[in-house]
Amino acid sequence: MKKMITLLLIAGMAATAFKPAAEGYKVGDTATDFKLKNVDGKTVSLASYTAAKGYIVVFTCNHCPYAQAYEKRIMELDKMYASKGYPVVAISPNDPVALPEDSYVNMQKRAAERKYTFPYLLDETQDVSHAYGVKATPHVFVLQKTTSGNVVQYIGAIDDDTENANPKHTNYVQNAVNALLAGNKPTVTSTKAIGCSIKWKKGA
Amino acid sequence: MKRLIFLFFLFIGLYASAQVKLLDMGHLQKRVSNADTVYIVNFWATWCAPCVAELPNYEKFQAAHKNQPVKVLLVSMDFQSKLNTAVMPFVKKHQYKTETYLAQRKSDEEWINTVDKDWSGALPGTLIINSKKGIRKFYEKEFTYDELNKLYQANK
Numbered sequence: 473m474k475k476m477i478t479l480l481l482i483a484g485m486a487a488t489a490f491k492p493a494a495e496g497y498k499v500g501d502t503a504t505d506f507k508l509k510n511v512d513g514k515t516v517s518l519a520s521y522t523a524a525k526g527y528i529v530v531f532t533c534n535h536c537p538y539a540q541a542y543e544k545r546i547m548e549l550d551k552m553y554a555s556k557g558y559p560v561v562a563i564s565p566n567d568p569v570a571l572p573e574d575s576y577v578n579m580q581k582r583a584a585e586r587k588y589t590f591p592y593l594l595d596e597t598q599d600v601s602h603a604y605g606v607k608a609t610p611h612v613f614v615l616q617k618t619t620s621g622n623v624v625q626y627i628g629a630i631d632d633d634t635e636n637a638n639p640k641h642t643n644y645v646q647n648a649v650n651a652l653l654a655g656n657k658p659t660v661t662s663t664k665a666i667g668c669s670i671k672w673k674k675g676a
Numbered sequence: 677m678k679r680l681i682f683l684f685f686l687f688i689g690l691y692a693s694a695q696v697k698l699l700d701m702g703h704l705q706k707r708v709s710n711a712d713t714v715y716i717v718n719f720w721a722t723w724c725a726p727c728v729a730e731l732p733n734y735e736k737f738q739a740a741h742k743n744q745p746v747k748v749l750l751v752s753m754d755f756q757s758k759l760n761t762a763v764m765p766f767v768k769k770h771q772y773k774t775e776t777y778l779a780q781r782k783s784d785e786e787w788i789n790t791v792d793k794d795w796s797g798a799l800p801g802t803l804i805i806n807s808k809k810g811i812r813k814f815y816e817k818e819f820t821y822d823e824l825n826k827l828y829q830a831n832k
Binding site for chain 2: 665
């Protein structure tokens, strides 16, 4: 039995040691800016927000039920923090060929119906989604604008309660932005939640 | 006689109804602890299109290997409140016979990290366990029937 445990441990270490570095940002990295088409036809980049102190970049989409479950909370985040300098910038990472529900036209419809107060951008080439290392929707990156670029300060879920069933749930993104607004670093910098896998372009 | 008929229908009813139970992490770990069995655990949800699309592969795989020491478990990551309103009706509708559970968890994150540290939380995901050989691998991807077969052959 002891031998088996040792073997397991060795196997585990080997698996960790030889794993290639995952793509995407980690907390502390500087995030790239982008130029993506918004649902109003205009191009949006982070630099176009001259007054921003940072950004709540949310990778989300039309089709995913978990993204839908969070939609209101995403809208609330923009209402709470845009005026304080942390606007929501939503990006749809999915390939519309694989998921027609996530097409540009359907994004326009949803943004209009729900009266989004923030841009809802289509990542047509999926380059931005690859660069950020998005794994699922919804997936949030809180960026802090600094003189040396937009620094990733939080990656993960909006809160720890997708179903919104527990009134005492932890609001990860709110806590992170509140900390940054108060001049502190967020205490929780990375979380996970169940979500919809990204539909990458075939053969890309 | 009436009572007998009632019991008969009750039995048929119970037998025909899809049995999906809540399962917490402790019980899942216990369920996959037999060293003589290879376990293939698929994490899915009724609302996840790629998951729903690949479930027949797992069903077919289990049926084709019913006399072999391999057990497929389907663990739904649907909301716990959806047990009776979504998960059970889904399994019943598709007449799936593979052992199915609904993950009973305090938080998604704890569950995700216990299954595998490198799992982002995106669905579907599949875990293969062969305790005898010290194998425990997680895949954040979809599986075709052939890929499932290969996965089993490579790890049995």
